[in-house]
Amino acid sequence: MxxxxxxxxxxxxxxxxxxxxxxxxxxxxxxxxxxxxxxxxxxxxxxxxxxxxxxxxxxxxxxxxxxxxxxxxxxxxxxxxxxxxxxxxxxxxxxxxxxxxxxxxxxxxxxxxDVRLGVGDKRVDGGDPQVEGRIDRSWLATFLDLLAYYVRHFPADGAWEDLARRLDEPGEWHAYTMDGIFESLDLRLIREQDLFCVRVTNAHTADLRLRVSTLLEAFGAR
Incomplete structure (x- = not known):
């Protein structure tokens, strides 16, 4: 990890x-x-x-x-x-x-x-609007905060804490929708010991997929 x-x-x-x-x-x-x-x-x-x-x-x-x-x-x-x-x-x-x-x-x-990335990253440039990876559970709130900022989603108070509590139930996928000003993302998460598997769908622009991919890489586990 x-x-x-x-x-x-x-x-x-x-x-x-x-x-x-x-x-x-x-x-x-x-x-x-x-x-x-x-x-x-x-x-x-x-x-x-x-x-x-x-x-x-x-x-x-x-x-x-x-x-x-x-x-x-x-x-x-x-x-x-x-x-x-x-x-x-x-x-x-x-x-x-x-x-x-x-x-x-x-x-x-x-x-x-504040980053504004281009769309030329070949790792994520393509037609598939889904990005997935695994993150350490201690960085879940930070990951969600940044993702919400990218799409200008404003979560309800305690939304991340509520999601974290639901994720304490192992073996079940949990969904969260980030309705943003620019784009809306659908998240599915499941707990695997000290990690969370994350699938982000509806990231239709290469710019946004690059941002999500970089977050998963930085907060991720291999």
């Missing part, structure tokens, strides 16, 4: 941040095409800002590669530098991520809620 403190889950979190920052850079670059009235030299300033976005994106990519198990030599080869130079440039950021990742999910849910 893994938890959000595990290596696999840290890698999933790093991947989520990488996707978020990639989208941020894309959006910032797109703004250059808009007609704006600004002071002299304003466009140059906007392009310079893109450099800062790109540097943050590159750092996130390196952190993700380190969490995937890539060596400094492997990373450096793609950057055209040696292992020592790659570690000198990005080692502090990678170390900070590794030390901080154990509390990242619990402390910084806004990071998850």
């Amino acid at each position: 893994t938890t959000p403190n595990s290596h696999d889950s840290r890698s999933a979190l790093a991947r989520l941040v990488l996707a978020d920052r990639a989208r941020g850079l894309s959006g910032a670059a797109g703004n250059l095409a808009l007609a704006r009235h600004g002071g002299a030299g304003g466009r140059a300033g906007e392009v310079a800002t893109l450099g800062a976005y790109a540097e943050r994106l590159l750092t996130s990519a390196v952190v993700h590669e380190r969490e995937r198990g890539s060596s400094w030599a492997e990373i450096g080869r793609y950057l055209g530098v040696g292992a020592e130079e790659a570690e000198r440039r990005f080692g502090a950021a990678a170390a900070e991520w590794s030390e901080d990742a154990s509390g990242r999910v619990e402390r910084d849910l806004d990071l998850w809620a």
